[in-house]
Amino acid sequence: MANLKQLAQSLGLSITTVSRALDGYADVSAATRERVREAADKVGYRPNASARRLRRQRAELVAVTLPSDPGHIGPPHFLDMLSGCAEHLAAAGLNLVIAPVPRCESELDICRRFVDGRRVDAMLLVRTKRKDERVEFLQSRGIPFVTNGRTESLLPHPYIDGDGFAGFRAATLRFHAAGHRRIGHIAGPQEYYFAHDRCRGWRAAMEECGLATDLCAEGAPLEQGGYLAALELLRQPSRPTALVCATDEMAIGALRALREVDGGNQISIVGHDDLPMGAFTSPPLSTMRMTGENLGASFASLLLRAIAGEPAEELQELHAIEFVDRDSHRRPAKAA
Amino acid sequence: MANLKQLAQSLGLSITTVSRALDGYADVSAATRERVREAADKVGYRPNASARRLRRQRAELVAVTLPSDPGHIGPPHFLDMLSGCAEHLAAAGLNLVIAPVPRCESELDICRRFVDGRRVDAMLLVRTKRKDERVEFLQSRGIPFVTNGRTESLLPHPYIDGDGFAGFRAATLRFHAAGHRRIGHIAGPQEYYFAHDRCRGWRAAMEECGLATDLCAEGAPLEQGGYLAALELLRQPSRPTALVCATDEMAIGALRALREVDGGNQISIVGHDDLPMGAFTSPPLSTMRMTGENLGASFASLLLRAIAGEPAEELQELHAIEFVDRDSHRRPAKAA
DNA sequence: AAGATTCTCCAAAACGTTTTGGGAGTCAAG
DNA sequence: CTTGACTCCCAAAACGTTTTGGAGAATCTT
Known part of the structure; x- marks a missing residue:
């Protein structure tokens, strides 16, 4: 409801001081800081996200593209993964938006829209192809991203994949x-x-x-x-x-x-x-x-580290595959 | 890469004119409009989303809260539903962000964060309770929302539910x-x-x-x-x-x-x-x-109409339940 | 020929933050 | 008394759009 200006006015302080108090800067006296925080709490002040994003030049958003062909979305744990990922991203102030690909558009179009409109700070790509145009595009734009699955791209990029x-x-x-x-x-x-x-x-x-x-x-x-x-x-x-x-x-x-x-x-x-x-x-x-457990958290962590600028080589996880022994593999070898 | 100012400068036009040309206003001549559009296409201009959102006072975002208890997320078609919903929202310029609820926070906290930070234009709620505090909160804030499932709220609200x-x-x-x-x-x-x-x-x-x-x-x-x-x-x-x-x-x-x-x-x-x-x-x-088919589209449509201000009473869908006849219901009545 | 109307365009003001670059005070040291 | 350091605060400038309220020129009316 309230914005910084109103809050500052009601406290008899400048916008600057209120902003810095809330961000915990040291150049605001402890007393004022406390006073500001209490007032902010009381009126339930939350900074306007759009304004902050504009000023900070960060979207505070990460997009994941979902292939739209039904059945291509991946195993059911996929949603759990996304959920885990979103949860860990949220802890760092980032939200996860899902970007399904409509039939009339390509995955590349979607990437372009998100990247060129500066709508996201990073992207999560699933179902990578050996030669993946999305990867090439994002690399050319220099935007951080992590893929679920490797590619044959010449330049290394962050990924999580099973072996x-x-x-x-x-x-x-x-x-x-x-x-x-x-x-x-x-x-x-x-x-x-x-x-x-x-x-x-x-x-x-x-x-x-x-x-x-x-x-x-x-x-x-x-x-x-x-x-x-x-x-x-x-x-x-x-x-x-x-x-x-x-x-x-x-x-x-x-x-x-x-x-x-x-x-x-x-x-x-x-x-x-x-x-x-x-x-x-x-x-x-x-x-x-x-x-590997809590894959979502791993994705989130790689994304955050990619955004922080860590080199791609250090952001690659290849997980072992384990066998799940039920029954269907136990037919005798000599039959048929 | 480019912003409006640079584009305007390169064309020898004002920012205003370029902006209005791209939005198709009638008060720029057809010739200039075309010229602007071509130039914009050539440099791949996309308006900065954060700036637009700030100015328009719209977040261009809709959030859906995901309960974090594993197994509570709903049937596998849930992701398809979300995907369909996101796709239709995207056609209206809105993106769907997923907001999982971390263990230490309540669903209400999440709603509060999104609403009070003006991070979303509307919310999608799943797994409603008979007495749902999220619904009450959103109603008190007057923010548009649609629920998947009814509630016993006294005030009507938009929903989609099965009978x-x-x-x-x-x-x-x-x-x-x-x-x-x-x-x-x-x-x-x-x-x-x-x-x-x-x-x-x-x-x-x-x-x-x-x-x-x-x-x-x-x-x-x-x-x-x-x-x-x-x-x-x-x-x-x-x-x-x-x-x-x-x-x-x-x-x-x-x-x-x-x-x-x-x-x-x-x-x-x-x-x-x-x-x-x-x-x-x-x-x-x-x-x-x-x-009902393409439930995601229905949710998206209700959300958009709720944002447009249609009254809640007109945004309620109760779908019939159909029986899926496999075999497990065919045991004789007199056994056991 | 003067006034009204229509066409094009634009300067400037928002939107709500964060950040830069100080500006007053106060205090201690020189 | 001057200087410097330190503490606490603030005005103003961004960030990149959209929108308001005209301005100037051309065209039409009378």
Whole structure:
């Protein structure tokens, strides 16, 4: 309700003094400072955010772009992550705005709007592509940002990512150790870094074991994509006995395909993301997930450090992937 | 990069004219308007958001508060809803900021911070309680807001809600028509409007049918809460043969309880929310969901109309609840 | 030809902060 | 008495827009 001028007037002080008193500067006597603070408390004074932002040349805002394709938004914990991130940003006086991408615009347009209108101090990018134009743009503008997922950008940039390569390699080797020899991969769209990374992990393991890498099918990172890709692999003359799937959603689609095919329930399968519903599929879906707790806080911390100017190299977190042992990966190797 | 002053200087025009040209006022000649627009396009001029907000006395922001208790954030479609809402708000020049509530603060504190700092033009409230202090506060401040869920506030306020009363009444009657007589209710915390509303619906149906309303147990709106509440009902001397659960999460907990009890798999059950994982439980969980598509757009529209000053009475949407027929509600009435 | 009207444009005043660059006092030291 | 240091305060200048209230020139009316 009240602004600085009114508050100052009612106290018989100058705007300057009131402002500095509230900010705790030392050049205001302790007595006045206390008097000002009490008065401010009493009238419930809060500085006008827009005015402060204008003067300070800070937006006090961070934006996160949300891909609008339904189902592309990421696992359910995504909202928890955002919530955690926003909470930690708020402690530093920053708010998190969500910026969904309308169908008619590109993610780049959104970035441009936010950056060039000086609406944000930093950005959070999700679902990075190997070659991500948003990253290039933000780098060229010199605006701080953190990505959820790596890219193949030449310049380093801050990110948090799971080590999909290692995770999928390990999962594949696990199948190999269990006696599987025909291990298929259901891959996500390869322009996404995570999908490519996971595919590489599977491929590396296969090559290490001296196995052919032709049992690979790509699909949209959705239930339907996994379903179609699985059908494709099941049509092969020599079927896979195990499937490593890029995401849980695809794995669930693959499970549906397996149910429709003779002996499909004898095929092992593993996904990635640890979707809650995976616990209820039949068989319960073994999966993988990124380690680390309170990811949101990590993102917030990286963002704040990026804003503070820390070099990108020090703001990169690669998290190990852990295996979540349910049941779907335990089918015998020799069946099918 | 550029601001109005520089742009004006480079064109040999005044700031005023450039500003008005870009806003399309009629008092700049079509020729100059075009010239200005081209120049602005070329240098990629975007008005500084903070400056505009200060001058216009609008924050161009809407905040949504997220309860921080994990699991309380609502069904997975919640993020889709937010995303849709943000998208439609963006079309009107408003951005959506998410405001999670840290453990040490109340939702009211958050509202206060946003409202008194003039950080937002409106607020979106979720998980309303029957007596909701946030609603009272916002009403007293006269700031526009829309709630997801009704309240028992005396003054009307804009909301979108599902007709839980009718939905739960209908579901209960459906069980009655199928021959069930001992129909239990697993209720959510009654301080929440939705939980109370659904409970009333069950109770009304029971009374209409002349049945006792003692088979009711309350729990936290989580899997564990449903599990414990179900165990409580199953301990009764005469067990329910059907369960109407306030939420799917609770229903899934109840399913776990049923599995642990002899003959539990003969008990019918229905939930509410249409969680994706409900399709994978065994048996697949019959459920209910609010009708209406693109809820986010509806919220955005109500928010905009509230900001425009439309009276609250015209900004209330009560959506019907539809039944989602899977399998879990089809157990015979005479078993158990 | 004088007055009214219309077209274009602009100077200056906001909006509410934060920050710069002092300006009065007071006190102690030189 | 002067000087310097220190304490406490303040006027004024930003920050970049939008909007108000004209001003000057051209065109139309009478």
